[in-house]
Amino acid sequence: MKTVKILHMYADMLDLYGDSGNMEVISFRCKKRGINCQIDKYSIDSEMPDFSAYDLIYIGGGADLEQQHISADLLKCRDGIVRAYKNGTFLFLICGGYQLMGKYYRDADGNDIKGLGLFEYFTVAPNSRRKRCIGNIVIEAKLTGKPVKVVGFENHGGQTQGVKAPFGKVLYGNGNCSKSEAEGYCEKNVIATYLHGPCLSKNPEISDYMIEYCINRGEKEHIALEPLDDTLEKECRQVMLDRLLKK
Amino acid sequence: MKRLLIIIGKIIVKLLKLMHRNAGNLPGIVLWHLSRHKAVSMFTVECPIIAVTGTNGKTSVTNCIAQLFERSGRKIIINKEGNNLDTGICSMLLKYCDMSGKVKADCLILETDESHVPVVYSQLKLDTLVVLNFFRDQLDRNGEMETLIQKINGFCKTFEGNLILNGDDPNTARLGRANPGNKNVKYFHAEPYAFATKKIFEASEGRFCPFCGEPLEYEYYQYSHIGKFICKKCGFGDHEPYITAKDIDLEKPVFTADGHTYSPKLNSIYNVYNMTAVAAAAKLYNIDQKVTDSVINSYTVKNGRMENFMLSGNKATLNLAKNPVGANMTLRVMNEMQGEKELLFVLNDNIADGLDVSWIYDINFSIFERVTRVVTSGTRAYDIAVRIKTAGYDPSKIVVQPDLDKAVEELAGTEGRKFIIANYTAVQPTRSALKRYISKHGGNK
Numbered sequence: 048m049k050t051v052k053i054l055h056m057y058a059d060m061l062d063l064y065g066d067s068g069n070m071e072v073i074s075f076r077c078k079k080r081g082i083n084c085q086i087d088k089y090s091i092d093s094e095m096p097d098f099s100a101y102d103l104i105y106i107g108g109g110a111d112l113e114q115q116h117i118s119a120d121l122l123k124c125r126d127g128i129v130r131a132y133k134n135g136t137f138l139f140l141i142c143g144g145y146q147l148m149g150k151y152y153r154d155a156d157g158n159d160i161k162g163l164g165l166f167e168y169f170t171v172a173p174n175s176r177r178k179r180c181i182g183n184i185v186i187e188a189k190l191t192g193k194p195v196k197v198v199g200f201e202n203h204g205g206q207t208q209g210v211k212a213p214f215g216k217v218l219y220g221n222g223n224c225s226k227s228e229a230e231g232y233c234e235k236n237v238i239a240t241y242l243h244g245p246c247l248s249k250n251p252e253i254s255d256y257m258i259e260y261c262i263n264r265g266e267k268e269h270i271a272l273e274p275l276d277d278t279l280e281k282e283c284r285q286v287m288l289d290r291l292l293k294k
Numbered sequence: 295m296k297r298l299l300i301i302i303g304k305i306i307v308k309l310l311k312l313m314h315r316n317a318g319n320l321p322g323i324v325l326w327h328l329s330r331h332k333a334v335s336m337f338t339v340e341c342p343i344i345a346v347t348g349t350n351g352k353t354s355v356t357n358c359i360a361q362l363f364e365r366s367g368r369k370i371i372i373n374k375e376g377n378n379l380d381t382g383i384c385s386m387l388l389k390y391c392d393m394s395g396k397v398k399a400d401c402l403i404l405e406t407d408e409s410h411v412p413v414v415y416s417q418l419k420l421d422t423l424v425v426l427n428f429f430r431d432q433l434d435r436n437g438e439m440e441t442l443i444q445k446i447n448g449f450c451k452t453f454e455g456n457l458i459l460n461g462d463d464p465n466t467a468r469l470g471r472a473n474p475g476n477k478n479v480k481y482f483h484a485e486p487y488a489f490a491t492k493k494i495f496e497a498s499e500g501r502f503c504p505f506c507g508e509p510l511e512y513e514y515y516q517y518s519h520i521g522k523f524i525c526k527k528c529g530f531g532d533h534e535p536y537i538t539a540k541d542i543d544l545e546k547p548v549f550t551a552d553g554h555t556y557s558p559k560l561n562s563i564y565n566v567y568n569m570t571a572v573a574a575a576a577k578l579y580n581i582d583q584k585v586t587d588s589v590i591n592s593y594t595v596k597n598g599r600m601e602n603f604m605l606s607g608n609k610a611t612l613n614l615a616k617n618p619v620g621a622n623m624t625l626r627v628m629n630e631m632q633g634e635k636e637l638l639f640v641l642n643d644n645i646a647d648g649l650d651v652s653w654i655y656d657i658n659f660s661i662f663e664r665v666t667r668v669v670t671s672g673t674r675a676y677d678i679a680v681r682i683k684t685a686g687y688d689p690s691k692i693v694v695q696p697d698l699d700k701a702v703e704e705l706a707g708t709e710g711r712k713f714i715i716a717n718y719t720a721v722q723p724t725r726s727a728l729k730r731y732i733s734k735h736g737g738n739k
Contacts, residue, residue: 059501063430063438065655068684075684092509110438116507176441182649200650243652248680279683279694283676 049270050083051261054101056124056144057109057117058088064202066107066141068245073103076254080273082262091120098124098131102261108142108203108243111154111172118160121147125163132165137236137260141246145232145239146170146205155204166232166239170205179204184220184242185291186230190256197250198287199242207232207241214240219291236260249284251277296336299328300395303336303388321388322381333384335417337395343402343418344575347411347446348426348466350620351568352378354595355426356405358572361589362581368400378405380413408442412449422456422578424571428465429518429619430653439465443504447472456480458574460567461535462520468504470533480536480578482570483522484549487542487563489626490514490521503530516563518619537577539570554583559594564623569593598721600627603728604737605705610712612728614721616647618656621715625661628713634664638705639682640672640698640716640724647718651677659685667708669693671701672720698727706731 055070070086077084089096098104109117132138138148146152150169152160155176162169184201187194197215206224213223214231222230223241231240238253240246247254259272306321326333346356360372373386383404391397406414411423428443443465450457450472460466461481470479494515503510503525510531515521524531542549547561551573558569569590576586595601603610615621628635643651651674659682668691670679675696683689695701702724705712716724 064650065652068652068655068681071655071684075686110440112440112502116502200652202650243650245652245655248655248684249677276689279676279680279689279692282694283680286676 048081048083049262050085051077051103051258052101053084053086053103053105054089054096054098055086056089056104056106056121057091057113058107059090060113060117061107061109061143063107063109063113063142064200064243065245066243069107069139069141069247070105072245072247072254073258076251076275077258079275082258089124091117095124095127098127099134099136101131101136102264103137103139103257104128104131105139106141106144106147108144114143114147114152115154115160118147118152118162121163122161128163129165132236135236135264137257138165138239139257140237140239141243142203142241145241146207148239149207149209152205166237167211168207168209168232170207172204173206176204178225180221180225180241182220183287183291184222184230185218185288186215186220186222186242187218188215188233188253190233190252195250195252196284196288197242197246197253198284198291199240199244199246199250201241202243203241214238249280249287251275251280296395297393299325299336300388300391300393302328303384304393307385307388319377319379319381319385322384322386325384325388326381332417334380334387334414336384337387337391337397337418339387339397339402339418341397341399341401342421343404343415344422344424345404345406345411345415345420346424346426347406347408348424348460349408349429349617351426351564351571352405354565354568354593354599355424355571356403358569358589358593359424359575360403361593362572362576362579362585363401363403365585365588366581369398370401370403371397371399372403373405378407379410383410383414409445411446415449415453420453420455422458422575423450423453424458424575425460425466425469426568426571427460427463427520429617430656443468450476454478456578458482458536458571458578460520460571461533462516462522462567464504464510464519464523464531467531467533471505471530479533480574481533482537482539482567482574483535484516484539484542484563484566484570486514486522487516487544487566489544489563490516494519503528505530516567517623520567537570537574539566539573542566552577554587556587556590558590559592560600562600562623562627598716598725601725603732605702605712605728605731606735607738608706608710608712610705610714610728612714612716612721612724614718615715616718618653621654621657624713624715625658628665629661629663631711633711634666635711635713636667636669636705636708637665638669638671638701638712638714639678640701640714640720641670641674641678642672642717642720643674644719647720654678654681657681659687662687666710667691667693669695669701669705671695671698672717675701698723699730702727702731706735 074084149162153171213229214233456478461483506528508527513522613624
């Protein structure tokens, strides 16, 4: 049986808005299809893992203080993560995880937290802690070419700039900067986004995109995913789409 | 100018009364604008003010402290639940003040929203601040928790009055160090109860020492991150308790504090902490022990806080859960109970609830035992249904019914024990729907 190997980084620290729920969703959807899903955890005191041994690396979001705590440790993991990413390991990054993969995060007091610099973008927090992008958000993402509406909740002070390939187009809400058109960052094996909710809970296509990517690594023939009964998830999303996108 | 504003405020209160409306926040909001956001500074209060703040338990503790004074024969003023922002407190004071803005009472006991403590008490002299706990709650309104704690910490830096703090919550205990010159810092503490654990059980805040960044070490956890903690590096957590709850037995329920045994009505560790805070206030203000006994031993709650109903002969318990800690506590109570049961979960996402419902993923639904069916309702009925499904619960046993009356009918349609969890703005509508059901179909068979 196929096994999807996931490394959940700093689960004990970066889990501010139910982001660990994303792991529950992926594990749930694998289990339903008889796919093994192994989720290992890495945090500050853990032994340095072999990042390339994983199909997916996941980092959630946290408050400024927690982000400061982990940033030095994350820099120690830089080489391992870069190697894994170049080998095709999928990076799934939410909020703080998203910001820290960029060049830097400048906090409200003007202090820079160094990012891994894996990608070109950078994030600047506004001077006032009151100015935050908070609220429901709808974006349109094109993961497999087909547009899909993704619903979540954003709550971030940081304004992320210099994004070359966004995850989606904002239909409702703020996105990377306040009132911006683009949300997140995306590559074939990267999804970085500000969407909490948790993001995967009512957007099954995104979970399945990542699971499909993971089980097909190193395979010659494409393995398609068995469809699941997503009636509840889709109705859940539709309720929000009807509420938010209605003029 | 001040006098004029008070008169305007009083006229609004009177007008609303003539229209048979409760004053609520409106007069305060008007005054807040007219006074350039300094509405509370209009009033002159000469008696001591006691403020109660924290994420969970504010209303209970405020009511109990008020009763301590009231039953001691003193004239008190207390704000009702929901009026705990600066505008609400202003509206309330308008009703009690004279034309010069003077408020006459022996003591003011004010439930105060966490984020409004600095605003209100930079304008009114505070005698005692009671801080119960800080949990994840409505993060989208309060911003990150650290920001919130910083705000109150900033206030505490120059505060020289009494500070009654939960010594078992690192988020509140740290406030005791904000002003090293303040000799009036008093911590309340509780020894482990039967279900205390060595490992953390639920999502939590404050894993690290706020002073040196070291991970905090716990001797035990009572619930969430509440427990006996210490920072091995800088000693944060080694404070001397002012009062300690000991010999806690929730089966009875009893506990002792300062060598005195209490028999509260409510049987949660939650309540023990709240009542220990009340006992600390009683000790501080030299309240007669008989009065303290009567308050702590008789306190019980309605308004959807472990409130019981009979639905066509079946017992149903409704509990408010504003955040994961509250919801996890209810699930624990539900699980510790024998036999099969059904759950109705009502989830709203109105502004007062916090628009973000992602906190439901911090509820540990995997511990579900002998739950035969789940009905979900509220404006986010589907979100909570998906959450419970994702935790591994059989989706064919989940019924989504956004309409509350229909949801209650669905729940009451079968025999057996029922539990109902509702979040903040969902509680009152749920109570009303339950009462409508009972008047239509009967409570007892």
